[in-house]
Amino acid sequence: MALLQLRDLNKHFGGLHVTNSVNLVLEQGEIHCLIGPNGAGKSTLFRLILGEHHPGSGQIWFADEDITALKSFARIRRGLSVKFQVPGVFKGLSVRQNLEIALQSRLHGAALDKEIEGLLAFLNLEAEQAQLAGNLSHGQKQWLEIGMAISLKPRLLLLDEPTAGMSPEETHMTGEMVRRLNAAGMTVLAIEHDMAFVRQVAQRVTVLHLGQVFAQGSIDEIVADERVAAIYLGQAHA
Amino acid sequence: MTGFLGLFRRLEGPQTLGRGPAFWALFALVLAGALAYPLFSDGYTVGNTVYFFVWVFIALSLSLIWGYGGSLSFGQTAFFGIAGYGYGILTINFGASYGFTWIALLLAIGMAALVAALLGYFMFFGRIGGVFLGIVTLAVTLMLERFMAQTAGPEWRIGAARLNGFNGMSAMPPLTIPWFGGPIVLFADVGLYYVVLAMLVLVYLALRILMNSSFGNVIVAIRENPERAEMLGYDIRKYQLITFVIGAALAGLSGVLYTVWGQYITPSSMGMTAASLPLIWVAVGGRSDLTATIIGTLVVLSGFQALTIYGSQYALVFMGVLLVLTVLIAPNGLVLGLITWVTKRVARRKQETA
Numbered sequence: 001m002a003l004l005q006l007r008d009l010n011k012h013f014g015g016l017h018v019t020n021s022v023n024l025v026l027e028q029g030e031i032h033c034l035i036g037p038n039g040a041g042k043s044t045l046f047r048l049i050l051g052e053h054h055p056g057s058g059q060i061w062f063a064d065e066d067i068t069a070l071k072s073f074a075r076i077r078r079g080l081s082v083k084f085q086v087p088g089v090f091k092g093l094s095v096r097q098n099l100e101i102a103l104q105s106r107l108h109g110a111a112l113d114k115e116i117e118g119l120l121a122f123l124n125l126e127a128e129q130a131q132l133a134g135n136l137s138h139g140q141k142q143w144l145e146i147g148m149a150i151s152l153k154p155r156l157l158l159l160d161e162p163t164a165g166m167s168p169e170e171t172h173m174t175g176e177m178v179r180r181l182n183a184a185g186m187t188v189l190a191i192e193h194d195m196a197f198v199r200q201v202a203q204r205v206t207v208l209h210l211g212q213v214f215a216q217g218s219i220d221e222i223v224a225d226e227r228v229a230a231i232y233l234g235q236a237h238a
Numbered sequence: 239m240t241g242f243l244g245l246f247r248r249l250e251g252p253q254t255l256g257r258g259p260a261f262w263a264l265f266a267l268v269l270a271g272a273l274a275y276p277l278f279s280d281g282y283t284v285g286n287t288v289y290f291f292v293w294v295f296i297a298l299s300l301s302l303i304w305g306y307g308g309s310l311s312f313g314q315t316a317f318f319g320i321a322g323y324g325y326g327i328l329t330i331n332f333g334a335s336y337g338f339t340w341i342a343l344l345l346a347i348g349m350a351a352l353v354a355a356l357l358g359y360f361m362f363f364g365r366i367g368g369v370f371l372g373i374v375t376l377a378v379t380l381m382l383e384r385f386m387a388q389t390a391g392p393e394w395r396i397g398a399a400r401l402n403g404f405n406g407m408s409a410m411p412p413l414t415i416p417w418f419g420g421p422i423v424l425f426a427d428v429g430l431y432y433v434v435l436a437m438l439v440l441v442y443l444a445l446r447i448l449m450n451s452s453f454g455n456v457i458v459a460i461r462e463n464p465e466r467a468e469m470l471g472y473d474i475r476k477y478q479l480i481t482f483v484i485g486a487a488l489a490g491l492s493g494v495l496y497t498v499w500g501q502y503i504t505p506s507s508m509g510m511t512a513a514s515l516p517l518i519w520v521a522v523g524g525r526s527d528l529t530a531t532i533i534g535t536l537v538v539l540s541g542f543q544a545l546t547i548y549g550s551q552y553a554l555v556f557m558g559v560l561l562v563l564t565v566l567i568a569p570n571g572l573v574l575g576l577i578t579w580v581t582k583r584v585a586r587r588k589q590e591t592a
Binding site for chain 2: 050052071072073076077081082084088089090091092093094097100101102104105145148151152
C-alpha cells in the first residue's frame, strides 16, 4: 500500500526548476533512501512534503488524503515527522525537556516520564538528560532530534542527512536505530550521502538529479547503474 | 482534585528559578515583610511604593512575550495606554458606584486584549516575526501617542470624558469597593497598596504555573526554534497570539493601576521613552525569568526614581548606560546572572562539604 505519493510535483525558484515533475511512491513499511549530488533538489522535496514550500503544480497524497494544501503542523498531526539537516533541537533547554515538549501532546504524568526514560535509553542519552541540548556533541544532537521526531509516533519519518558529521561508529549505530524503528512499523524516507549508511538500511533507493527522478531501484541496481555513477558516484569519487 | 494539586506542582519547574522549601520560605518571608511594611511607614510613602508595583505587571508582560516567547514587543506601552484611557473614559461616564470601577478595570483590560488579539492576528498569522514585530508594535505605540496628542480640542470627547490631548485625562475616580457603611475609596494609600500587592502575588504565581505547564513548554520551544516547534505539530501562530494577548492584558492592568494611582494619564505614557524604559528594566533584571524580572524592575525603577528626585537630569542617560553594560556583561540580565552565579557557588560548596 502506498503511504506517500508525490504526483507530478513542480517547484520553481525564479527561473530555476528545482523540482521537475517528480513522481514518487513510498510504500508502507519501507526504508527508502533519497540520494543525488548537491543541488539535486532533495531538501526542497522534503520541504514540499512538509509544507514549508508549496509546489507550483502537482499533488502530495499521504495515507489516501490530498495534503497539498495543508499547513505544516497539520501534516505533522496526520503522521509525518522530520529530523532536519541542521539539528533543530531546542538548544537552551535540557535534553529531557526537549523530549518532553515532543511528547506532551500525546502523553501526560507518569506515562510521559516512562516514555522519556525509554527514549533516553534508546538514544544513548541517559547520562546527558539534564544537560542543555546546545552542549551536546553534533552526533548526540542528531540523535536527540531523531528522538523528538519519533516521539510523535509518526507513520512516516523523514530524515535529512541523519548521519552528517558522525563518526563511522555513530553512523552505524544510527543505522541500527533506523532499522529498529522500521521493524516496529515505521516507514522511513532518508536523504543521505553516506553510502555505507544507505547500504545498511535502504530497501529502495531513488536518485534525484537536477530536480528529476533519475533512477530508482535496490542499492545494488543503483550502484551497478553506470549513468548514476556518471552523475553522482563518479563525481563524488573524481 | 488531582487537577488542582497538579497546578500547585507547576509552581516549580524548568522555566522558573526557585524551588524547594528554601525558596518558598524566602518567598513567604518577603511576602510577610511586604505585608508588614505599611505598619512601619506612613500612608504617603506606602502610596509611592504602590507606584513601583504598578509597573511590575507591564514588566512581567514583557518577560512573557520577549523573555519566554522570544518576540520583542514595543506594543506593551500601547496596551498600557489603551487600558488606562479606557478606564478613564468608562468611569468618568458611569461613575464609581455599585463597584463599577472594578467592572471598568476588567473592561479596560479587555479592550487592550481585544486590540492585541486583532493586531496579533495579523502579525502572527501574517508570519511577521523577529525585528519586524518590534517595528510594527513600535509604530502602533507611537501612532497612538500622536493620535492622543492632538485631541486637545473640545470636539474630542467620548460622552462626558474629554480626551484633552497633551494635558492628559484626569479626575477619574479611584478604585472603589462598595461597603455597607459607605464605599471604601482606594486612594494611593495603604488600601490600594494591599490590593495591588495581592494582585501582584496572584499574577506572579499564576504566571509561574502557566510557564511550567505544557503551554509554557511550547512557548519557550518557539523561542528556541519556531520551525522545530511547528514540526512537532504545534500551530505556533496560535500559541504566539495567546501569549501576546495575555501580555497585553497584563500591560493593560499596569495601565489601569497607573491611572487609578494618580487619577491621571497622558499621551506621553505611550511615547518612545515610556516604551523603552520597561525594556530596560526587564533586560537588566533578566527577561527569561519571572522572579528576576520583578526584582530587576523594582531595583532599577527605584534607582531611576532616586536619580530623578536628587536632581540628576541624566537619569535617562544612566538607564541607557545600564542597558549597554547589561548587554556587554550579562546579556541574560544582571539579576538573573547574579542569582545563577550564587546558586552555582552554593551548589559547589555543598558538593565540597559533602
